[in-house]
Amino acid sequence: MKNDSAIRQKSMDFAIRIVKLKHFLQNHKEFDISGQVVRSGTAIGALVREAEYAESxxxxxxxxxxxxxEANETSYWLELLFKTEILAEDGYSSIKSDNEELKKMLVCIINTSLKSV
Structure with missing residues (x-):
C-alpha cells in the first residue's frame, strides 16, 4: 500500500476527530463511552498502518x-451517544458519515485484495 493512500489519510483524519470527540465528551463528564469510542475509533488507522508492513x-x-x-464497533458507540442525547444530531451525522465512508473503503480494499489471492 502506498504511504499516501486515501485510506491512510482518511483513517488519520477520522482518528483526529475521535480524539477531539473524546475531549468534548470528557468535558461533559462522559468518561465510560469516551474511552470505548476512542479505542475503537483510533484503532482503525493503527490497523491500516500495521497492514502497510503486513507479512503476507x-x-x-x-x-x-x-x-x-473496529469501524463497525465505532458505529455502535457513536449511535449510542446520539440516542442517549449526548451527541447532537449535526455532530453525529457528520462523524457517522466519515465512519461509513471508512467502512466502504475498507470493504473495497478487502474485496479487491481477495480477488488477487
Whole structure:
C-alpha cells in the first residue's frame, strides 16, 4: 500500500476527530463511552498502518478486516451517544458519515485484495 493512500489519510483524519470527540465528551463528564469510542475509533488507522508492513497478503487482509470490525464497533458507540442525547444530531451525522465512508473503503480494499489471492 502506498504511504499516501486515501485510506491512510482518511483513517488519520477520522482518528483526529475521535480524539477531539473524546475531549468534548470528557468535558461533559462522559468518561465510560469516551474511552470505548476512542479505542475503537483510533484503532482503525493503527490497523491500516500495521497492514502497510503486513507479512503476507493474508496478513494484510486480516488486518484490514480487523480495522473494519473496529469501524463497525465505532458505529455502535457513536449511535449510542446520539440516542442517549449526548451527541447532537449535526455532530453525529457528520462523524457517522466519515465512519461509513471508512467502512466502504475498507470493504473495497478487502474485496479487491481477495480477488488477487
Amino acid at each position: 497478503k493474508a496478513d494484510f487482509i486480516h488486518k484490514m478486516r480487523i480495522a473494519l470490525k
